[in-house]
Amino acid sequence: MANGAAILNPQLSVSVIEANEFNDLASSYYVFGVPKTVINEKISFDGAVSEPVFVANLERAVKAAQVQ
Secondary structure: OHHHHHHHOOOOOOOOOOOOOOHHHHHHOOOOOOOEEEEOOOEEEEOOOOHHHHHHHHHHHHHHHHHO
16 A cells, blocks of 8 residues: 555655565564554554555654654
């Protein structure tokens, strides 16, 4: 879902990491299951989520970035 959002909005960028190949990075983000989504190092959630949940988390991340 994040990839699709980045295709639609050029202000978004997405990186996909293979947790089994990058164990240190996966550990630093506490990846215990996939998918794991991390937005702006602030918001994260595990597992596949519905589009409304993804958008709500994306909006939370935007609002958190605006506060800074």
